[in-house]
Amino acid sequence: MFGRLTIxxxxxxxxxxxxxxxxVVFGTLAVMAAITWMRAWGYLWREWFTSxxxxxxxxxYVILALIMLVRGFIDAIMMRTQQAIAVNSDxxxxxxxxxxxxxxxxxxxxxxxxxxxxxxxxxxVMPQQIGARDVAFPYINAMSLWLTASGAALVMVSLVIGKxxxxxxxxxxPYSGIDYSPYVGVDYWVWAVLLSGIGSTLSGINFLxxxxxxxxxxxxxxxxxLFTWTxxxxxxxxxxxxxxxxxxxVLLELDRVxxxxxxxxxxxxxxxxFANLLWIWGHPEVYxxxxxxxxxxxxxxxxxxxxxxxxxxxxxxxxxxxxxxxFTVWLHHFFTMGSSANVNSAFGIATMIIAVPxxxxxxxxxxxxxxxxxxxxxxxxxxIAFIVTFVIGGVTGVLLAFPPADYLMxxxxxxxxxxxxxxxPGALFGYFAGLNYWFPxxxxxxxxxxxxxxxxxxxxxxxxxxxxxxxxxxxxxxxxRMEHYDVAAWQPYLVVAFLGAVLILVGLTFTIVQIVVxxxxxxxxxxxxxxxxxxxxxxxxxxxxxAPYNFAVIPTVTGRDAFWTMKAxxxxxxxxxxxxxxxxxxxxxFGPLIGAIAFVLGFAAVWHMxxxxxxxxxxxAIVVIIRSSNDDTDRLLPAAEVERIETAWLAEVxxxxxxxxxxxxxxxxxxxxxxxx
Amino acid sequence: MSDAALPAGLEAEATAExxxxxxxxxxxxxxxxxxxxxxxxATYVVMTVGTAGGPTGADLxxxxxxxxxxxxxxxxxxxxxxxxxxxxxxxxxxxxLWLVVTAALGVGFVIMEGLEFSGMIAxxxxxxxxxxxxxxxxxxxxxxxxxxxGILCILVMLAQIAxxxxxxxxxxxxxxxxxxxxxxxxxxxxxxxxxxxxxxx
Ligand code: HEM
Ligand SMILES: [Cu+2]
Numbered sequence: 001m002f003g004r005l006t007i008x009x010x011x012x013x014x015x016x017x018x019x020x021x022x023x024v025v026f027g028t029l030a031v032m033a034a035i036t037w038m039r040a041w042g043y044l045w046r047e048w049f050t051s052x053x054x055x056x057x058x059x060x061y062v063i064l065a066l067i068m069l070v071r072g073f074i075d076a077i078m079m080r081t082q083q084a085i086a087v088n089s090d091x092x093x094x095x096x097x098x099x100x101x102x103x104x105x106x107x108x109x110x111x112x113x114x115x116x117x118x119x120x121x122x123x124x125v126m127p128q129q130i131g132a133r134d135v136a137f138p139y140i141n142a143m144s145l146w147l148t149a150s151g152a153a154l155v156m157v158s159l160v161i162g163k164x165x166x167x168x169x170x171x172x173x174p175y176s177g178i179d180y181s182p183y184v185g186v187d188y189w190v191w192a193v194l195l196s197g198i199g200s201t202l203s204g205i206n207f208l209x210x211x212x213x214x215x216x217x218x219x220x221x222x223x224x225x226l227f228t229w230t231x232x233x234x235x236x237x238x239x240x241x242x243x244x245x246x247x248x249x250v251l252l253e254l255d256r257v258x259x260x261x262x263x264x265x266x267x268x269x270x271x272x273x274f275a276n277l278l279w280i281w282g283h284p285e286v287y288x289x290x291x292x293x294x295x296x297x298x299x300x301x302x303x304x305x306x307x308x309x310x311x312x313x314x315x316x317x318x319x320x321x322x323x324x325x326x327f328t329v330w331l332h333h334f335f336t337m338g339s340s341a342n343v344n345s346a347f348g349i350a351t352m353i354i355a356v357p358x359x360x361x362x363x364x365x366x367x368x369x370x371x372x373x374x375x376x377x378x379x380x381x382x383x384i385a386f387i388v389t390f391v392i393g394g395v396t397g398v399l400l401a402f403p404p405a406d407y408l409m410x411x412x413x414x415x416x417x418x419x420x421x422x423x424x425p426g427a428l429f430g431y432f433a434g435l436n437y438w439f440p441x442x443x444x445x446x447x448x449x450x451x452x453x454x455x456x457x458x459x460x461x462x463x464x465x466x467x468x469x470x471x472x473x474x475x476x477x478x479x480x481r482m483e484h485y486d487v488a489a490w491q492p493y494l495v496v497a498f499l500g501a502v503l504i505l506v507g508l509t510f511t512i513v514q515i516v517v518x519x520x521x522x523x524x525x526x527x528x529x530x531x532x533x534x535x536x537x538x539x540x541x542x543x544x545x546x547a548p549y550n551f552a553v554i555p556t557v558t559g560r561d562a563f564w565t566m567k568a569x570x571x572x573x574x575x576x577x578x579x580x581x582x583x584x585x586x587x588x589x590f591g592p593l594i595g596a597i598a599f600v601l602g603f604a605a606v607w608h609m610x611x612x613x614x615x616x617x618x619x620x621a622i623v624v625i626i627r628s629s630n631d632d633t634d635r636l637l638p639a640a641e642v643e644r645i646e647t648a649w650l651a652e653v654x655x656x657x658x659x660x661x662x663x664x665x666x667x668x669x670x671x672x673x674x675x676x677x
Numbered sequence: 678m679s680d681a682a683l684p685a686g687l688e689a690e691a692t693a694e695x696x697x698x699x700x701x702x703x704x705x706x707x708x709x710x711x712x713x714x715x716x717x718x719a720t721y722v723v724m725t726v727g728t729a730g731g732p733t734g735a736d737l738x739x740x741x742x743x744x745x746x747x748x749x750x751x752x753x754x755x756x757x758x759x760x761x762x763x764x765x766x767x768x769x770x771x772x773x774l775w776l777v778v779t780a781a782l783g784v785g786f787v788i789m790e791g792l793e794f795s796g797m798i799a800x801x802x803x804x805x806x807x808x809x810x811x812x813x814x815x816x817x818x819x820x821x822x823x824x825x826x827g828i829l830c831i832l833v834m835l836a837q838i839a840x841x842x843x844x845x846x847x848x849x850x851x852x853x854x855x856x857x858x859x860x861x862x863x864x865x866x867x868x869x870x871x872x873x874x875x876x877x878x
Contacts, residue, residue: 268727
């Protein structure tokens with residue numbers, strides 16, 4: 001009945017594990033109690049959980065990402081604490097627990113922090129940037145969200161019931177095979193990755209179709225805002241790289257539960273095939289994470305320096321080049337695993353070539369800033385920190401791309417420093433910049449600048465303190481994933497890294513404070529016009545938060561920076577001659593339902609409750625069939641209602657003071673709200 | 678809120694656009710599924726040497742049987758084509774008929790594959806015997822699972838066509854299912870020429 005699930009699965013074996021479990025359980029209960037107390041269940045269900053509106057789905061993705069960021073960071077600081085004290089001693093974490101922590105940290109940060117964060121921002125912004133009313137497939141969009149959430153829930157549940165994987169975020173066999181990891185940890189990893197991976201593949205397809213088919217009239221490909229371009233490339237990678245991780249997860253699971261021999265060390269298994277399949281997904285994945293951030297930076301540099309983006313065309317081509325090249329370098333993750341020198345050189349050279357388009361981008365951003373009138377807002381600060389820091393990470397990457405050097409650095413903390421040096425400035429800081437930049441679009445008010453800046457400084461200084469010592473440690477020969485060590489010379493560096501993590505903790509706390517403070521000051525921070533930063537692209541042409549249909553009248557585009565042009569010729573915030581009826585997709589329980597079923601299916605599979613696996617698979621099939629047989633999914637927003645919404649907003653625009661931040665040089669006065677009625 | 682509340686023109690326009698979006702999206706989905714099969718093919722090819730002293734393709738494959746499966750699937754693609762033609766002509770009864778024939782051929786294919794699999798397992802050549810057999814069962818089985826899903830979808834289409842007729846959304850689903858079915862045919866031709874033929878020759 002319960003498969004291999006018994007009372008032993010509770011973390012009674014360790015006080016620390018028990019503590020983690022209790023925090024998860026009581027945290028969840030506290031949130032649920034608060035919602036009940038505020039009687040918000042009905043509201044949340046009707047307006048949010050069942051919503052198929054891309055803006056709401058985007059916001060929910062971002063909230064999921066922030067929650068998982070906290071979880072992933074707790075893991076990180078636990079590791080930092082352990083390594084700071086565990087010289088010639090056991091520290092406070094037993095090896096088995098430490099191993100779970102680095103595995104869950106990596107898995108969470110990649111799949112459940114970064115992926116939802118970027119998917120959320122894309123959802124929020126991209127359809128508005130191309131002048132569309134929604135993504136192409138709003139119901140699939142909801143399904144993607146809830147599949148991702150169900151994967152995240154599986155990782156969280158593993159804290160309470162059973163254990164998480166100890167095989168690292170890459171789950172290399174044979175260690176992740178049934179002989180060495182007989183318990184449920186690896187199964188949790190596989191199912192969490194599979195569910196969210198399917199969600200990501202579907203998101204990729206969805207965004208791709210949206211960008212190709214839903215652009216406003218006149219928006220040629222080369223008129224698209226850069227974030228839309230990077231989204232296009234990321235979506236291609238999501239659609240075509242994620243199937244590889246699906247395959248590798250399924251094959252590993254077949255080895256584990258059906259006794260097959262894909263990756264076993266005998267019986268005809270081939271472990272190298274795992275490394276190949278995993279990294280055929282894994283390398284494109286890092287560009288999936290980084291390209292959207294590149295898009296965000298391209299907007300922040302130009303908006304906050306009041307200049308048009310330098311080298312638009314080269315940025316577009318550089319993005320496409322990176323996307324294509326990203327499929328040609330996967331072997332650099334295992335130079336040391338027995339390929340011939342010729343093969344290694346080919347992949348090493350391919351890797352170095354990627355640095356070229358990336359360098360082109362850095363120069364384009366710098367030239368955009370050059371002689372601009374820079375506004376040092378929070379997104380701009382993150383952008384500058386990114387440019388400087390990312391170049392350092394890029395240089396260490398080129399170093400690692402050189403196979404003989406990689407032989408020395410491989411598996412050391414030098415590598416850990418390198419990829420954090422890419423992912424924190426290159427992805428996370430970008431998402432933070434995007435969050436600060438687009439938050440008004442999500443909720444209608446800006447984020448508090450003061451707390452944002454405090455948080456920024458802690459994150460950046462903390463990052464340097466936490467990761468620069470790891471480069472040194474790498475040179476000193478410290479391997480990654482060390483639970484304890486006996487080289488006293490390493491400890492001072494690890495203590496500095498720990499202090500850096502503490503500073504990041506302060507930064508993360510300030511990020512949360514920033515959000516709380518902003519919610520409380522929301523009336524003051526309100527964005528009445530929808531264009532709080534004097535923006536250039538179409539997402540600023542809608543209200544904040546936008547009406548369900550985004551644009552009452554689909555704009556016609558004649559060039560790049562479409563909204564800037566509209567403000568310049570005084571056509572922004574114009575009342576059309578007449579409003580029309582608009583169809584919008586109706587809310588549906590389909591998304592949350594599929595997510596719930598997927599969660600049960602994954603949980604049952606982890607614990608070998610095969611009857612429940614079968615039952616949930618049948619249920620999922622029924623739900624999908626019912627949903628896809630439905631031809632009546634739209635609801636009508638009559639012209640009168642549209643007119644009411646738009647009139648109220650335009651009145652607010654007319655009454656609004658000049659934008660909070662000083663407009664950039666050379667803005668014609670017609671661009672200012674208030675002058676537009 | 679019912680359909681009646683929606684202005685017919687707006688609704689028709691939205692439906693038409695959605696159908697085109699879905700057709701395009703479905704092509705991309707097929708490409709992602711193609712990636713899955715490509716990786717399974719690559720895995721299979723890499724693992725053909727991993728027989729671990731157990732049976733090889735030459736010991737196990739029976740080309741006559743495989744030829745039968747191939748015929749069922751190829752003919753089913755043709756009958757699906759007939760259904761599509763009938764749908765274009767708006768001949769509902771013919772569509773239903775051809776779909777039933779297609780589904781029956783598909784079921785025949787799945788049964789033959791099941792017989793082949795169970796025969797191999799009975800000889801001790803199951804997927805847990807060797808890496809080679811794991812790869813074989815997974816590649817061919819994934820294709821078989823796709824065919825089974827396709828059959829289920831045909832049944833759903835039969836119900837929809839019977840209940841609603843060939844409305845634009847229903848017809849568009851039939852079109853996409855057709856793409857799926859023919860895609861599986863192409864994959865099977867890959868399986869025939871990469872798995873069975875070299876295995877026996
Ligand atoms: C916020 C500050 C962060 C800190 C302090 C931190 C710290 C750490 C530490 C201590 C490790 C283990 C290193 C070792 O093996 O010796 C680690 C591993 C890892 N981190 Fe982070 N990290 C942070 C953020 C991130 C982010 C944002 C990402 C990805 C987007 C990330 C992805 C990973 C991955 C993939 C691993 C490898 C896990 C494994 O070994 O399997 N980390 N991190
Ligand atoms: Cu890589």
